Structures are given as structure tokens and as C-alpha cells.
Amino acid sequence: xxxxxxxKDRVAVxxxxxxxxxxxxxxxxxxxxxxxxxNDIAAERAEEAAASVREAGGSATAAPFDITSYEDVVSAxxxxxxxxxxxxxxxxxxxxxxxxxxxxxxxxxxNEWNPYLDINIYGSLHMMHALLPGMIEQGWGRxxxxxxxxxxxxxxxLGGTFYGASxxxxxxxxxxxxxxxxxxGVTVNTLxxxxxxxxxxxxxxxxxxxxxxxxxxxxxxRIGTGEDVGAACLWLCSDAGEFVSGQTIHxxxxxxxxx
Ligand SMILES: NC(=O)c1ccc[n+]([C@@H]2O[C@H](COP(=O)([O-])OP(=O)(O)OC[C@H]3O[C@@H](n4cnc5c(N)ncnc54)[C@H](O)[C@@H]3O)[C@@H](O)[C@H]2O)c1
Numbered sequence: 001x002x003x004x005x006x007x008k009d010r011v012a013v014x015x016x017x018x019x020x021x022x023x024x025x026x027x028x029x030x031x032x033x034x035x036x037x038x039n040d041i042a043a044e045r046a047e048e049a050a051a052s053v054r055e056a057g058g059s060a061t062a063a064p065f066d067i068t069s070y071e072d073v074v075s076a077x078x079x080x081x082x083x084x085x086x087x088x089x090x091x092x093x094x095x096x097x098x099x100x101x102x103x104x105x106x107x108x109x110x111n112e113w114n115p116y117l118d119i120n121i122y123g124s125l126h127m128m129h130a131l132l133p134g135m136i137e138q139g140w141g142r143x144x145x146x147x148x149x150x151x152x153x154x155x156x157x158l159g160g161t162f163y164g165a166s167x168x169x170x171x172x173x174x175x176x177x178x179x180x181x182x183x184x185g186v187t188v189n190t191l192x193x194x195x196x197x198x199x200x201x202x203x204x205x206x207x208x209x210x211x212x213x214x215x216x217x218x219x220x221x222r223i224g225t226g227e228d229v230g231a232a233c234l235w236l237c238s239d240a241g242e243f244v245s246g247q248t249i250h251x252x253x254x255x256x257x258x259x
Contacts, residue, residue, distance in 0.1 A: 003240040008033035011087050012237065013080070015067050015127060016094025018045030020198050021146065023052070024226015025091050025233050030058025032234050034089065037080055041066045041098070067094050067123035077130040086138060089237045090131050092124040093146040095167075096198075102159035113162055120147075120166035125173065128188075132181055141186035142237040145174050146229070149194050149252055157210035167192070171248050178246030187245040189236050194252025196224045219254030 018040030040046035043064035053060035065076040097115035135141020151167030178188040
């Protein structure tokens with residue numbers, strides 16, 4: 001039997017959905033029929049993103065909060081559940097701490113270690129801890145964790161120790177959580193991204209030798225868009241994705257496949 005890619009009657013939360021990757025994911029899920037709750041720490045950005053989804057003919061509301069605060073996550077998700085009734089899909093997309101600057105390990109002061117772990121590990125776990133019980137209770141749920149190639153591969157000159165460690169850490173947690181919730185109808189997977197829209201200017205200007213080197217390995221010679229990631233989320237979050245769980249899937253223009 002051919003399974004469906006429709007998200008009709010599903011409710012999805014996309015964290016960090018106010019721009020770039022998260023915005024593309026929100027639009028894609030809404031175009032497939034989901035009602036999308038657009039989270040962002042920047043309230044105006046969340047409101048504008050939800051409005052843009054509605055303008056495109058989709059259904060969306062904004063939910064501004066900081067995913068690094070467990071209390072804020074729990075109270076925001078309680079509010080959504082009492083307003084809308086259910087949450088079926090979580091896309092943990094927020095993952096770059098505001099104002100962060102990647103530096104070599106030995107040049108990174110101790111007080112700059114935590115923000116990456118706070119957003120990528122604890123922020124993502126806060127969201128899963130708040131939403132998985134409802135998914136288990138209804139016997140159906142989907143979680144997509146957005147990660148980076150930095151969780152698997154180190155790039156010389158990136159200064160990605162804490163970013164990479166936080167992405168590798170949450171990928172490990174995803175595998176374990178997937179084993180706990182799978183029997184209850186909930187899948188949990190990771191999409192690890194390569195070079196994305198946010199970096200377009202610096203890639204096109206060739207200003208960063210490190211990014212130039214990563215770009216050289218991009219077989220498709222194209223920067224990834226939020227809609228590319230949205231398409232993979234759509235597969236994983238629909239009934240068609242039911243047999244996939246605990247996996248890390250790389251979306252990177254073929255970067256690990258050739259030079
Ligand atoms: N940009 C890339 O090339 C690239 C590469 C690999 C992986 N990724 C991953 O893709 C995801 C999205 O990245 P992007 O390029 O769209 O980044 P972005 O900075 O353009 O967007 C991230 C959004 O998250 C929001 N946000 C930040 N902290 C938050 C918090 N604590 N709570 C709620 N929202 C918060 C920001 O306000 C912003 O709107 C991240 O997980 C990132 O690590 C990006």
C-alpha cells in the first residue's frame with residue numbers, strides 16, 4: 001500500500017522557525033496540511049514567520065519563547081496544548097546561540113562553552129521532555145532533530161569544538177530516546193545539515209578559507225535551503241516515514257560522498 005505524505009490535521013512545532021532553515025521547514029509542513037506553531041526567541045520574527053505562512057495559504061501561529069528555559073518551554077507547550085488540543089510533530093531546529101562566535105578550543109574562554117550545549121543539547125531535550133508524553137499518550141508522534149555535519153566531521157579552521165560537541169551529543173541522545181518511544185508509535189531522527197542559506201554571503205564572497213574548503217567538497221555546488229530540509233522533515237513526519245527511527249541523515253549536497 002502506498003503511504004501518505006499528507007500532514008492534514010497534524011500539529012507541528014518548529015523551534016527557531018523565525019528565519020532561514022526553520023522558516024523553510026515551517027512553510028513546507030504547512031503546505032502539506034499541518035498547523036504550524038512557529039517558535040522563536042525573537043518574538044517579532046516568530047509573528048512575522050507565522051504571518052508569512054498564513055499569507056501563503058497555510059495555518060500557523062507564533063509561540064515566542066526561549067528553548068533554553070525549561071520552565072518557559074513547559075508553560076508555553078501547556079498553553080499550546082490547551083488552545084489546540086494536541087501536538088504531533090516537533091522539529092528541534094533552533095541551534096545557533098545568538099551572537100556566538102566559534103573560536104579554536106584553546107582560545108575559547110570557559111564562560112563561552114555553555115551556550116552551545118544549552119541550546120543544542122538542553123534546549124532540544126527540554127522540548128522533547130515536554131512533548132513526548134503527549135505523543136506517547138496519543139500513540140503517534142514525530143521528532144526531527146536538526147544537527148550539523150560538525151557533529152560527525154571536524155573541519156580544520158572551523159573552531160567548532162563546542163558546536164560539534166553539542167551536535168554530536170544530541171545525536172547520541174536521539175538514538176537512545178528513539179529506542180524508548182518507538183514502541184509507542186513515536187519516531188525520533190536527526191537531519192545533519194551542510195552549508196545553508198545563512199552562510200550564503202560568506203560562501204559567495206570566498207572570504208573564509210575554511211568555508212571555501214567545505215564548499216569545494218559540496219558535490220552539488222549548491223547551498224542548502226530551508227525547503228530542502230523541509231522536504232526531508234515532511235518524509236520523516238508523515239505516515240510515509242514510519243519505519244525510520246534513531247537515524248542521522250546527512251543533507252549536504254553530497255559533501256561526504258566525493259571531492
Ligand atoms: N547555517 C548553516 O550553514 C547550518 C549548517 C548546519 C546546521 N545548521 C543548523 O540549522 C539550524 C538552523 O540554523 P539557521 O542557519 O537557520 O540559523 P539562524 O540563526 O538563521 O536561525 C535560527 C533561529 O533560531 C532562533 N533562536 C536562537 N536561539 C533560540 C532559543 N534559545 N530559543 C528559540 N529560538 C532561538 C533565532 O532567533 C533564529 O531565528 C541550527 O540548528 C543550526 O545549527 C545550520
